[in-house]
Amino acid sequence: MDEAPHADVNDNEIVIYGRGIKQIGIATSGSQGTVGYADFDNVPISRTGELVENVPGVVATQHSGSGKANQYFLRGFNLDHGTDFAGFVDGVPINMRSHGHGQGYLDFNFLIPETLERIDYRKGPYFADVGDFSAAGTVQFITRDEIAPFVQVDGGAFGYLRGVAGGSQKLGSGTLLIAAEAQTYDGPWVLDENVERLAGLVKYSQPLADGGFDIQINGYDNAWTSTDQIPERAVRNGLIERFGFIDDDLGGKTTRIGGVANAVLGNTALNAFATYYDFELISNFTYFLNDQVNGDEFVQRDRRLIYGGAASQSFDLGFARAVIGGDVRYDAIERVGLYNSVDGVAINTVREDQVDEFGFGLYGQAEVELAPGLRAIGGLRYDLIRYDVSSDLAVNSGSGHDDLFGPKIALAWQPVDALEFYANYGRSFHSNDVRGAAISVDPISGDPTDPVRVLSPADGAELGARLETGTLTASVVGYYLKLESELVFVGDAGNTEPNAASRRYGMEATLFWRPAAWIMIDADYAYTDARFVDVGTDDRIPGAVPEVFSGGITLSPTPAIDLTAKLRHFGAAPLIEDDSARSDATTLVNLGGYYNFGQLRIGAELFNVFDAEHADITYFYESQLAGEPAPVEGRHFHPVEPRQFRASLRYRF
Secondary structure (H helix, E strand, O other), X not given: OOOOEEEOOOOOOEEEXXXXXXXXXXXXXXXXXXXXXXXXHOOOOOOHHHHHHHOOOOEEEOOOOOOOOOEEEEOOEEOOOOOOEEEEEOOEEOOEOOOOOOOOEOOOOOOOHHHEEEEEEEEOOOOOOOOEOOOOEEEEEEEOOOOOOEEEEEEEOOOEEEEEEEEEEEEOOEEEEEEEEEEEEOOOOOOOOOEEEEEEEEEEEEEEOOEEEEEEEEEEEEEEEOOOOEEHHXXXXXXXXXXXXXXXXXXXXXEEEEEEEEEEEOOEEEEEEEEEEEEEEEEOOOEOOOOOOOOOOEEEEEEEEEEEEEXXXXXEOOOEEEEEEXXXXXXXXXXXXXXXXXXOEEEEEEEEEEEEEEEEEEEEEEEEEEEOOEEEEEEEEEEEEEEEEEEOOHHHOEEEEEEEEEEEEEEEEEEEOOEEEEEEEEEEEEEOOHHHHHOOEOOOOOOEOOOOOOEEEEEEEEEEEEEEOOOEEEEEEEEEEEEOOOEEEEOOOOEEEEOOOEXXXXXXXXXXXXXXXXXXXXXXXXXXXXXXXXXXXXXXXXXXXXXXXXXXXXXXXXOOEEEEEEEEEEOOOEOOOOOOOEOOOEEEEEEEEEEEEOOEEEEEEEEOOOXXXXXXXXXXXXXXXXXXXXXXXXXXXXXXXOOEEEEEEEEEO
């Protein structure tokens, strides 16, 4: 892969702007790419989960405390916390199957941004090496093997304080990297968020004659108090402030400890991982709708061990390049449950289960050069999920399996050096919560209920083009995606549920331009039309954002100075199927300035420059406040945080 390095003021490091890396002749679609560390090191990021916004067309918002996984928007999906958006870190799948809060829960808060080397992304279901949750796209975070020793302290408004340190040292024939981060934050909320976040990474890597290997241990612990989405009417009527709350018991905690090993031995790649995960979340979205005495507060819990791995073997057959591979994953879920609560303490069990879920994938793919500049890629993937559910309600226990074949086809045509065209088709899927596959009776109402299929397929197609001229990289794609079953957020349940089939078509355009060595401009635009199918006229998909735009400029007038401005916009979206209620558009502008002298770097960042009073996310559903005689339908929103300033000081040893 050809790279265009740009020398940093620290002579020991080479800065790679990933968006400028050559993709023509390598990529198999117009919507895949790489983002290097330099692309986001000098860009204001208010929370760790926003790292995924480096993927063109992705928006990461929040409807609760910052310790919870973000809400993700991509290709007309409100992905809730990750469904249909597959996330990996160093080859480890991060989406949680059959999770206590929501299927596909995708929490990147354990990442330490300074330890990242790059972000690889791919849109659509066109890639044979990825299965579950990959219909809309896939993102892979790759950590560094080496890092120049440093320590950094950040501070800012609303009690924001962050300390991070890291470095690497030669050890034997390899390199040992250690990094740690601690953060506290109260936020602008009337109810202090009281974030207590710790993260750490220890990684040993060693090159070999025909490849290399690395072993790592990562740890993460976070506890926070939440201000969830609030009723618009409560703010309008003066009952609470814009940053106020209805229930002061809400919050959560997450602990994650993982071990990972990766090896490349010639044409063989191997991966193995084990993860311990413990999660608790207290929420209340409807207040006193279902229980006028105790309220509707509930607790969700999830404790599990995850084991898995992957292997692939590449072949050069002369007339073709081929790869075969497979992956396995076993989730031993000790407890996943939903409980009614008062004052943050569970008072009864709605449902509690022990789940064993095993997933297996096998794939093959080959690339053939049909003519000079014309490549054809074909692949096939097979996925199987087996499950066993032991529920506290015996009739909701059960076991079973589901499987799916997914073909993949692509053409890439390069008529001239600077231009390549692509055509893609593929089938992928998202898995559903296996508790829904074993269910017979609704645990709340006691009514009989129908089970859902475990694997819900998605078919997609795409046409794209990519231009690379040295200083300019641009791409444009048009795509179509059809899902057998949509997952939609349900406000009164606090989770997602399967819905009707859906289809999406849209386009995306990206631009990365360096008109001069000291100027970097990037811009991304995405448009999607998303509808349910075969449901009549009320076919809008709640939360499907039709337009997303982001853009930025970084100026480096001297080797010591970097100035950055970033804009993020996502448009108004339908909140219910008949489109009679809609969210408002949200636009934010952030600024950053960074000055390097010697071994020091001073940073200053201003978030939400124009102090926009927009919403991070909006829902429309029925709730009932204390004192209200009857339920009220209306918009519920989580506001974006107000203008705030943060400063940082980094020292490199």
